[in-house]
Amino acid sequence: MFLVLRGKTFWITFFPKYILRIEAHSTLIVGWRMVTYPKLKVTLLTGRTIEQGVGKERGKTSQEYVESVSVCFIDPEDLKKLGIKEKTNVLVSTKYGSVVVKALKSLRGPHSGVIYIPYGPWANVIVDPETHSIGMPSLKGISAEIEPAPDKPLLSLEELLNEQFRKD
C-alpha cells in the first residue's frame, strides 16, 4: 500500500488498477471515493527540445539530459481529463511497449489529444519501429494511450536500460 501526498489529496493504492482517493483539506478529511485511472487515447509525437539539446551536449548520462528526456508534455486540457497535476508520473503505452514518464504541462498548446516526448531512451521504448521499406522508423504521429501512474516509479537511465535490454 502506498500513500502519495499530492497537494491536499492523498492517494492510497491497494492494487495497481484501483486507488482510493482521500480528499483532505489541511488535516481534515472531507471525503473519499474509489477512482479508477482514466485512460486517454492520444497521438504521440517525439522531437527535440532545447533542454534535450543542452543536456545531450553536457553528457548523455548527465542529470540534465535524463531529466529533459524522461518527460511528456501534455495539453492542460488533457491533464484535466486525466485528473492529474503537473509532475505526476504517467504511463504511456503503444502497441510496441509502455514506459513511465513525468507529465509536464505543455506551453505549446492548445494541442489536446497530442502528447510530446523528447527523443531519448524513454521515447524509444514506445515508438513504432516500422520502416516501410525505406529505413526510417515512424517516430512521429503514433497512436498511444496515456494514464496516470502516480504509484509507478520513474526509472533511472541505468534501470531503464537494464529493464529493456539486460546484458549479462
Next chain:
Amino acid sequence: MLVVKAVTCPVCGSLCDDIELTIQNGRIVKVKKGCAMCESKFLGYNGEHRVLKPLIRKNGKLVKTTVKEAVKRAAEILAEANYPILYGWSSTSCEAMRVGLELAEEVGGVIDNTSVICHGPSILSIQDVGIPSCTLGQIRHRADLVIYWGSDPWSAHPRHIERYTAFSQGRFENSAWRGYLTKLKASQVRKKIESAVRRVFLKEKPSVSVYIRRGPPPTILREGRKLVVIDVRRTRSAQMADYFIQVEPNKDYELLQAFRALIRDEELEVNEVAGVPVEYLEEVADVMIGCNFGILFFGLGLTMSSGKLRNIDAALSLIRDLNMRTKFAIMPMRGHFNVTGANTVFTWQSGYPYAVDFSLGYPRYNPGETSVVDVLLRKESDAALIIASDPVANFPRKAVEHLVKNPLIVIDPHMNATAQMADVVFPSTFVGIEASGTAYRMDHVPLPLKKVVEPPQGVLTDEEILRRILSEVKKMRKKKQGEITA
C-alpha cells in the same frame, strides 16, 4: 588568457563559425556568440561523463584497459564478424569517415550514418525529384519569405533564424527582428489588458491567453521579410512567426498537395485541409507567389510522420511549381553538425549517401534492406561498431534489442547509453575542440573545425582509433588467409 575567434561550433547543422572562445590554462572558460547548446558543449564537454581510458567488458562489467588491448579486441570482433554494422559518423570529421569507409569495405559490413533516421527519406526523394537549393548566404541576403515546415529551429538550430534567415541583416533584405520585438511587446500589453478586464468584469483568475486559430494577419502582405511556420504544435519558432499554420498530425501531405493546387490557381472543393480553412491557405499561397525569393526549410516533422518520403516528394514538387511563378528554394534542416558531410563523404567514396552494404565486396545501396534499422530488425548483423552516436538512445526498442545482443564497439568521448551496453569502449577527442577536421554545413558548404585546446593525455582522435583498428584487422585477415593457403 587567449581569445580564439571565428571558431566553428560542432553542434548542429547550422555550423555557426563566428564563435569566440576564451581559453585559460588549457581550458575553455568563456563562450561568446554561441547558443545554449554551443555553450553547453564548449563549457561542459570535459565534465564527469568523459571517458578517459578504453574500457572492455569482462565478466559482464566494463573494466579499464590499454589502447592496444582494446584495438586488438575490437579488430577481433570485426574480423570474425560476417555482417557487421558500422554506424554513426555524423558527429565526427570527414577525415574519420574516410577511414571508416575503408574499414567497412575491408570487413565487408554495412555502413550507415544517422541520416537514416533523420533525413534519409529526404535523400530518397531528392534522388527521385531533384532539389532546387542554394547556400545559406543567398538566403541571408535575398530571401523575403522564409517558411519552416515541421521544424523548430528555436529548439534544434537556435541561431538559424538569427544568422541565416528572418532575423539576419542581409544586403538586400532587412532583418525582421524589430518587427518581432514590436509584436512581442504588443502581445504582452494585450495579455495584460485581457487579464485585467477578466479580473475586473468576470471575476475569473487570469489564465494564459488561449491561442485561437486565426487567419493570416494583414501584415503578411507587407513588403520585406516574412516568417511562416507550419507545424503540428505551436513551437517557440511558431510564436516568432508572422503566421503560424497548425496542421493536424500526419496530414502534412494533404496540406502540401493543397498548396500545389492553389498555386496552380485551382479551386479546392472542401472547406478545410488538415484542419486549416482553405481561405487561409489561399492567402498564404498568394504570399508564396508574391514573394521575390522564398525558401522552405523542412524538418523531421515531414520525414518521420506518415507518408515519409512522399511528404518530401510533395514539398519538392511544390517548390518546382512555385518556381514557375517566382524564385523559390528548399533545404532540409540537418541535425548533427556533420551529417551533410557524412552523406557527401559516403557518396564520393562509395557512390551512395547512406546505407551502403559492402558484404558482396562492392558497394550496394537499397534503403529498407541495407539500412541499419532494417538490418537490426531482421536480426542479420552479428557485430557493430558505433562511432559518435548513441543508437541505444535513438533507435526503436526492437532494433536496439538485437544491437546489444551482439558484440558492440563504441567510439565516443562521453559515456552514453550505447557505451554502457558495449563490449569495447574507446574514448576519443572532440572534433572541433580538441582535434581539427572538416565538416559540411547543411547547405553543403565545407568549413574547417579548429583545434582550440589539447586533448587529455592518451586520448586519440576518431581518425587515429579507426586507423589502428583498420591496420589490426588487415593484419589479422592476412594471417588468416596465410593459414588457409598453408
